[in-house]
Amino acid sequence: MALTTYIEAIRQGIWEEMERDENVFVLGEDVGIYGGAFKVTEGMLEKFGEWRVIDTPISESAIVGAAIGAALMGMKPIAEMQFADFISCAFDQITNFAAKCRYRWGAGVPIVVRGPSGGGVHGGPFHSQNPEMYFVHTPGLKVVCPATAYDAKGLIKSAIRDPDPVIYFEHKFLYRHPRVKEELPTEPYTVPIGKAILRRTGTDISVITYGAMVYTALDAAKELEKEGIDLEVLDLRSLLPFDREAVLDSVKKTNKVILLHEDTRIGGFAGELAAVISEEVFEYLDGPIRRITAPDTPVPYSPPLEEFFLPKVTDVIRVARELYAY
């Protein structure tokens, strides 16, 4: 049976939506003849033609602005940011134009802005960032961060069909990682935005996470199993909106929680989750809410620095042991 990589799953999802709906098109830097810097759009130019796979100048703000304009006319644009880091150049168009149209004047902006985020590939400060929280803090947007090939495909399809702007963060470390390959259903499917999924059920501690950190949590769970600590791993998949119910249910069950993400600490999603958990299910908690995140620094380049920066399996094991002892 054929196994599909995370990156191929994204490509398939876009491809299927482009076949399904002629309003769907792709624009971005090097997405056409080159097939994208990471090859997410490979073969699409040949299949769909130059007016549905558009190579643009290096102008992230104009890429998103043009996507907004086309979306207002009823198109379903997918704007690629070559690296998610470059989304900062389009911040204004996303947060002020796209996010506020429906609220202000009832005009939907069904765009997808997607791009590779995350570290672990020695990309340095400008090719490794996790910029999700800038957008999670913007009402009007949706933000998703798939961790598996199945979800990568299902969520890109949902993002394309969604009537509102969706920021779709791919984790580049997962793109071709052999571990993430899986057999995908042959029939069409989608994954709903706003629904988390349990990657591992456990009884002692909930680890709530997303993106590449799902694997860090699972690896830690495997180790901790040997010493009788049973972790539950909840993959959020969507950050805005996030699956409140799944988060609260898990905490109510295990009574202890670790919030894990690759993004930096202050203003990271863990802070919001911690607030919601303490507001809603405080009386269920048998220990402090613990965060494991990157430190508040840029993402460094040199391998020892980057390794220090990224949350590790050993971090999860250490914190889980401390929390278990409560």
Added chain:
Amino acid sequence: MKTLNPNIVAQETARPTVLPPDKTLMDMLYFMQLTRELEFRIERKLYRQGKIVGGVYVGRGQEAIAVGSCIDLRQADVVCPSHRDMGAFLIRGMPVRTILAQYMARKTGATRGRDGNMHMGDMKYNLIAFVSMLGDNVPVAAGIGMSFKMRRQDRVVICFFGDGATSRGDWHEGINLAAVSKVPVVYVCNNNQYAYSTPLERQMAVENVADRAEAYGLPGEIVDGNDVVAVWGGVTRAIERARAGQGPTLVECKTFRMTGHSAHDDAGYVPPELFQFWEERDPIRRHERLLIERGLIDVAGTEEIKTRVNREIDEAIQIAEKDPFPDPEDCLKDVYYEEQ
């Protein structure tokens, strides 16, 4: 005085050799007058009476630009107005009452109280709402034009902005994208020579906004922005190019902002003789003179138009003033698509 540019004066005579039909000439006067009187009520009456809260920005002296640009558009064409283009809304058919309700923050306004001023749009009229970040609508218009090209639709989009917006990166990115994509967009610059308090020479080192066009490989044309027929001529040529598949054009309309940046700004930084110079080139008076010369109207007729638009405005104000404010909890609605 740098802004007393002899070119501007010289261009007053550069009228198109062909005039629009008489009816269009008359409609131009009506819409300019409606714009002027409506904005007068908004800025000098309703705002000062406290019936409009927040800020108010008007385009007094610039009425010819939106009117001359939009008067010949087709229903399917799209307009991205800027914040001094009231005429665009009126010509596209947005009711005066809706506009006034918008300014007065009512539920019946174009944004149902979510936004104020000319920050409004409605896809029913193919009007795209402006955002305060100047120049943001420039790449958006490029994308609108791209959609027309993709779907092989015979439509054009007009995108308005001021001289100040041309200092922003989005403007440059958007113009460049439009140029390389050869999309049917007409970019219209209201060059009113001041960006808030900052005069043009502190905004750009080139003499004309249109000079910027050459750098991006699209035609840049300069017209007298206080002559509605000249604006119409320049924009009509640009629309024809767009419809013929020849890509975008930048039309710079030289004009002057006859007010402060907003209602609270007394424009004390503007030399009074500049106001004097431009007052003599008032676009409405000039157009009235043209219509009188051509025997389309007499002085009494021009007064009648003024009376007529004021009657329309009075009626609209009476309705809008009685319109309800939004319910406080409406604050929470429409952030995302909601099933009806």
